[in-house]
Structures are given as C-alpha cells and as structure tokens.
Amino acid sequence: MKFYYFLLVSFVLAGCQTTQIDPEEVKTTLQLAEIGLPKNLFPQSRYGASWDDIVDGETKPNSNEKIPAIIFAHGCSGFESGQILLNLSQSMGIAFFAPDSFARPSRFGKGSCCGGICNPYQYRIEEVKHAFTEVKKLPWIDTTKLILAGHSEGGETVTRFSGTELGAAGIIISGANCRSGSGSWRGVASRVPTLLLYGRDDKLERWTGDCHVPSTTPRSKMLLLDGVGHQTFHSETAQQEIVEFLKSVLKD
16 A cells, blocks of 8 residues: 555656646646736626637727736635735736636646645746737737736746746736745846735745845835735735836836
C-alpha cells in the first residue's frame, strides 16, 4: 500500500514540476474565465457574458468606444480574491478578464499548489500570455491601455513579466512576497508603472522589507497596509489607491 501511495505522490509532484504546456488547456482557461464588462457600455443583461459570447460577437458594446482592460491572474485558491478588483474595473468603464487556471486538468485539482508543493508558474505565464494575445484581438479594446494584475500566486506570476513584452500600460501586484520564489521580480524592476500592495499582517507572505517598485517612473508606488492581511483588495485604502493608479496610467 505504501508503495502505491509513493507512486501516486511521485506522479503528482512530477506533473507539477514538468508542467508541459497543452495549447488546448491554455485556451480553456480563457474560455472559462471570470469576465466583467462595464455595465454602462454593454446591455445590462450581458455584462457577465462568457468568452465565447464575446468572440462570437453576441456580446459587444453599445457604441464604437474602445475601452481599457485588466488581465488578472488569480491566487492559488481560485478567483474569489479578484472579485473586488472586477467590481472596481466595471465601475470605471474597464473590461476585466481573469483566466481560470483550474480549468486545466493538469493542475491536479483546485488549490493543489497552495502549500508550495509544486511550481505552477510555467502554467500561469502561458495563461497570461494567451489572455493578452486574445484580448488584444477584440475590436472594442484599447490595446494601449491594458493592465496586468495578480494576487498571491497570481501576483508571483505577474512578477515574471517586465510588462513591456506584453504591452502593458501598468502592473498591479497584491499579496506576493519578494522572497517566496518569484525569481528576479522583473515586473517590479521595469519601466512599467507598478502598484505593489502588501499587508503588514499578511501571515502567508510575510513582509521582509526587500520589495521595491520601479524608480524609473513617478507613477509607481508600494503601499504597505497597516492592519491588513493577505487579502489586500478588501482594504478601502487599497481600493482608493487602485482607482487613483488606474486613472493615472490610463489617462490620455
């Protein structure tokens, strides 16, 4: 019995480590994405439409106005962490797309990487790249005003981009520790305006004092939130800062 258990564990860990990319799986993450469309620009009954509805043209804005978009990488426990950011983006006239990483069977079940058992970042990087490529094809998206955002595992994913290779106008990183395996943190060392949100009471990603935002742009900012834990988006202060940051980087 122990031998078979060992084989099962070895198989799961091997799958997490090799992370061979299946293009069809990557497509599924966007097809099952959480999507928020501005209610003032789309028919009221369609603002939560699916990706397939959007691509098929069944969901489109009431005008020819091109709008900004946020591509969001969710945390290791799923999309719940992004709901507040989705709501904020809708209220500001910004489209919101959050690929569902758990739509792919090779993630081995929801939350399988939360304990640091495996390294999911090759998966997550491909999901973000695919989302940027496909969102840019939408005729009503302003491709010069795309925001890359992520929380926790998704925030660590975001740090693996400089932002410039995606054509991002700004970066928002939440609940991601500089020392928790994020590599070079190129995302916060780039020329792309970056907002870094961190809770002083975060028990999952403890503050180490070595996180920095780009010094090359005055619009970049690190916000260390007192009395806030891992879920920084729940902070009213953080929400206000996000709104101001988005206004700054998306203005004409």
